[in-house]
Amino acid sequence: MFKRVLIANRGEIAVRVIRACRELGIPTVAVYSQADAKSLHVRLATDAYCIGPAPSAQSYLSIPAIISTALMTGCDAIHPGYGFMSERADFVDICTEHGIKFIGPSADSMRKMGDKATARKTMIENDVPVTPGTGLLESLEQAREFAHKAGYPIILKATAGGGGKGMRIVRSDDELESNMKLCQMEAEKFFGNPGIYAEKFLENPRHIEVQILGDSFGNVIHLGERDCSIQRRHQKLLEEAPSPAIDEKTRKEMGAAAVRAAKAIGYEGAGTCEFLLDHDGKWYFMEMNTRVQVEHCVTEMISQIDIVREQILVASGKKLGYTQDDVLLRGHAIECRINAEDPDHDFMPCPGKIDGYFAPGGFGIRVDSHVYPGYSIPPYYDSMIGKLICWGENRNEARRRMYQALKEYVVTGIKTTIPFHQQIVEDEVFMSGNFNTGFIEDFYKRQGKEFKSE
Known part of the structure; x- marks a missing residue:
């Protein structure tokens, strides 16, 4: 150790x-x-x-x-x-x-998956479905040729990208050249690498990700999927597991694909394979995150497996403490990201001093946070101040528990997304489970509010 x-x-x-x-x-x-x-x-x-x-x-x-x-x-x-x-x-x-x-994973594994164009190639070689796309774009003409073949809209992505940065949706030839230049500039600014590639853009898909764990002995397991479709500008706001959108057959196929992908690169540690699910139920690999995710807690709640502990143990040279047969997923969990932001003013960051702080508690409720009364949120970093995770025997029980926990959660002195989440979990579309990555825009429109996509 x-x-x-x-x-x-x-x-x-x-x-x-x-x-x-x-x-x-x-x-x-x-x-x-x-x-x-x-x-x-x-x-x-x-x-x-x-x-x-x-x-x-x-x-x-x-x-x-x-x-x-x-x-x-x-x-x-x-x-x-x-x-x-x-x-x-x-x-x-x-x-x-x-x-x-x-x-975490080796530098070699990280490079294979960190470069998104290389990751696509690896997935294709291991029979994992990917959206139609290109390798590294070398010219405007190459991008235009792909767009005409696949059909607009397409999405330009930084090969070293992540976190919603270095992405541009293009809907016509007129927009292509300017967006290529902008995407390359963003890629250089945020990731130090101007390389970009193109994919067919799926309009309002479901965003599903599969949690995996691997060790240095070649063992890899998956811990089921999370649904991360509720997001704004490619930034996740609420996650849940399991996904209400997929059946058991799709669940097994996605899990097996994630394990194949991880084994193909000799993956060690915690990681996540992200997929897009279209309106016809077809799913495609999007990217792999070679780290622990913000939302790993959702999976911990339904699997009762401490993902961070396993990370540390396998890094110390131990074998995974679980086989795939040991993984038993029970119930449903929902996570709300509590951000120091003002949802009524385009989610403007609200750093400042927290005057009062009271976190909810009770059966099936977990709060991961680093703030306390009197703590001053600095303006230099991410605006997330905590994560509220609620578990239930089924989705509706988890959702009801989340609503009560949000009502109990008190943060004074700054604006937070707590009231926003209260509205989301009581929204009829969210309750139905029938939504996609366009949920937030639709939610704002149904409330008669302006939604700023960029």
């Missing part, structure tokens, strides 16, 4: 990893920026060190600062959480060079 683990992250995921390490008896080292000096993960870790000013580039994205802190404190492993360093293959290489275990 590891002697000490450094958590190269902040917020609720840093707290989540610290708690998993505590259960395993592993001392932890937190790193933090000057803006996060009073963050909860700093208080909970065995030791904590400031690694730079507030901007991420000078702290949480500073490889020299993170590696030197790990070496100075005797850490033999680094957990990246999600975001920041979690999908940086170059960071994995540097960890290896310094004799530090990166708790």
Whole structure:
């Protein structure tokens, strides 16, 4: 087992990893920026060190600062959480060079799936359905030729992209050249790589993802799927498991495809294969996230498997603690992301001081958060301040429990998305389970409100 683990992250995921390490008896080292000096993960870790000013580039994205802190404190492993360093293959290489275990997949696996065009090729080779698309685009003419063959609309994507950035929907030849240039600029800005590719764009599909776990002995299992269709600008707002949109046959097919994909690249650790489900019930691979997901808690609630704990154990050289036959999914779980944003003003971020904070509780209710009364939310990072997850024996019970928990959840001093989620879980379309990625736009229209897609 590891002697000490450094958590190269902040917020609720840093707290989540610290708690998993505590259960395993592993001392932890937190790193933090000057803006996060009073963050909860700093208080909970065995030791904590400031690694730079507030901007991420000078702290949480500073490889020299993170590696030197790990070496100075005797850490033999680094957990990246999600975001920041979690999908940086170059960071994995540097960890290896310094004799530090990166708790996640190998740099090789990460590169194979991190480059979206390469990932598509890998999926095709392993009989996993993909949407019609291209390899790396080398010219405007190549993109136009594909668009004419597949038919508009198409979507341009950064090969190194993720998180809803570096994407452009194109609906005609007139829009193609300008959107290619914009997409390449965004790809360079956000990911340091201007490469883009094109896919046929599916209008308002369901967004389904499958959770996988793999070890260094070639074992891979899946823990079922999550439905992440409720999103805004490609950013997920609410997730649930299992998906109300798919039948048992599709569920097994998706799970088997995710396992094949992971085995094909020798995947180790926690990861997620994301799929799109069209209106005819056909599904296609979209991308693989080579890290733990924000919404992993939903799967933990229905599987009773601690995904972060398994991450740490397999990274330490142990075999997976479960076979596929051991995975028994029970009930239904829903997660609402609680963000410091104002839904009435285009989800504008609302950093500031939390005057009062009361989290809900009770059977089947879980809150993962890093905030407390008097905590000041810095304006430099993601606006999520917590995740509320509710479990029930069935979807309706989970939904009702979520509504009551949201009514009980109190955060004062700032605007949050709590009232917005209260409306969502009581919405008739959501209750029906018959919705897609266009849900939020439809929800706003039915309320007579303006929806800004960009």
